[in-house]
Amino acid sequence: GSFATAWNTQVNNAVAYAAVSGNADASWANVSATPAGQSFVLTTGVDAGAKFAGTAGADTYTGFIDAGNASTTTMTAGDNLDGGAGTDALNLTITGTAGTTSVTGVTLKNIERVQVQNTSSAGQTVDMALSSGYSTLSTYGSSAAVTFNNVNTATAAEMANGSSNLTLSLAAALTSGTADSVSLAVSNQSAGTFTTGTGIETVAITSSGSANTVALTAADNHTKVTVAGDQKLTLNLNDTNNTIKTVDASTA
Secondary structure, three states, X not given: OHHHHHHHHHHHHHHHHHOOOOOOOOOHHHOOOOOOOOEEEOOOOOOOOHHHEOOOOOOEEXXXXXXXXXXXXXXXXXXXXXXXXXXXXXXXXXXXOOXXXXXXXXXXXXXXEEEEEEOXXXXXXXXXXXXXXXXXXXXXXXXXXXXXXXXXXXXXXXXXXXXXXXXXXXXXXXXXXXXXXXXXXXXXXXXXXXXXXXXXXXXXXXEEOOOEEEEEOHXXXXXXXXXXXXXXXXXXXXXXXXXXXXXXXXXX
């Protein structure tokens, strides 16, 4: 039953912890009963099936795209990754000098965090049309723009440790209401514009890590912006269409 599964997991975790030289003694009560996650490194071929199936723990998938050299790119059309249970992450790094690349034909399931670091010479797009089960879309350490296209699942956004723009191209079902909102977490972000397209009434920004600078897109026509967090935020509303009626920083 579930008790036996948890017990076996705790035993395995204790053995793994004890096998690491230098780890301090730990009591049984402090040994986690949560399965340890695995790390998966994508290949230049098609990555799918049991070899890339996630565990019940917090799994991490690592992919690479060279905009100038397809032979070294490891996230390619046909990849089908299922993180399973646990809170999982995909870390995708994009480099190169060959211009814009669109990552299409990739299926992601139950991978809660999709993080892109774009240090290439151009803006890059990741197509989410075949993906589900994600809850955070992030640009991290990027110097060039990141766009997530065909976002069909309600999600949080993140801009961290970089200066790039972040765009979410949202499905109509996410923007058809009269009180739609998107949360944006910023941390150590020195610049960048956040774009959602029209239909998102409220952007809820949380500023953490260190001082942040970010801008919104005038054409998005937001009506409300809230600000929270413990770090200074320099925010350019770009409200040239005079649609923003409320800016609430009462919890910051």
